[in-house]
Amino acid sequence: MSEFETLLVDERPDRLAVTLNRPQARNAINLAMVRELHEVCGALERRPRLLLLTGADGVFAAGADIAELLDRGRDEALQGINSRLFDRIARLPLPTVAAVDGYALGGGAELAYACDIRLATPEAVFGNPEPALGIMAAAGACWRLAELVGGSVAKQVLLGGRRLTAAEAERFGLVAEVVPGPELAAHAHALLDRMAKSSPAALRLTKLVLGAPGAHPVADDLAQAVLLESADKRERMTAFLERRRSS
Structure with a gap:
């Protein structure tokens, strides 16, 4: 697999561990990251393996890149730049795990929602503040979040601007387990180890x-x-x- 500008990839025989790595922008999802995550998806479609997604420097992803969003219009919306990627991740052949530390907001939250299972640290925060920026959470949150936590909680997040703490996310079933930050990677890989023993x-x-x-x-x-x-x-x-x- 090629060298990436926005990702760190640990490639193992049974899994890919991918770290979103734009710490100067709190791992905001820009077009370069979208392209590179598509490349990761292509590799996993050609040779199915488990996928672990996490973020660098104590942040999962604090949203999409606002500077890029400012210049997007109708044509870009109809291309589904983020939604097509997240849907591709959701449809990967084998299970996917998001290990969330710190902020998972906007597009970052939607990326986590697209994974099959989410683990979190106590510092994790999930939210979709898109309406405050004059847009909507249009990359899957409007239907995935309701499927994951129920319509009432989804409306509180998407319409009321509520941010879910890690404890709340676990209580609502969005997160499978909350673990201390230093143990997050080990717990995530232990989960993947259990999966890897299955057919x-x-x-x-x-x-x-x-x-x-x-x-x-x-x-x-x-x-x-x-x-x-x-x-x-x-x-x-x-x-x-x-x-x-x-x-």
Whole structure:
């Protein structure tokens, strides 16, 4: 993978650990970062692996780059510059984890919402202040946040300007766990380690079925049919039975 201007990438056999790295701008998401995150997505689509996203210097991402947003108009909105990226991240084949320290605001919050699981430090803050700047949270927050925390809390954030502390985010189910800052990376990698022990095909199909709209018993059946025929399933279940017999 090429050298990046706005990202630090730790590439491992089963995962990519990606750090948003624009500390001088509190890791604000600019066009260069969008392009580089698309490159990361391309790598994960070609060779599916787990993804960990975090931010440098005690901030996840304090929004989109306001200087760039100021010059955007209707045509840029219709291109869905951030929304297309976040949707691509949400649809990556294998699970994604956001490890959030400090601010996750505006586009930074929407990037975290697009991940499958979020961990946070006590200093984490989630919010969408876009209406105060004369725009809306148009990169997924208006529907992803409601799915994650319910319509009432989403309205408090998106309409009322409420910022969620880490404790509130955990209580509402937005965050899976709050851990001390020095332990965040270790906890995130431990979560990925647990995932990496599972069947990649099972994780991939489970994620597809979870993301399918509405009730989907047929999708469940078809996905399970694929997995029940796999050599991986046979090896894993045989090993489980052998361990039980020997215990």
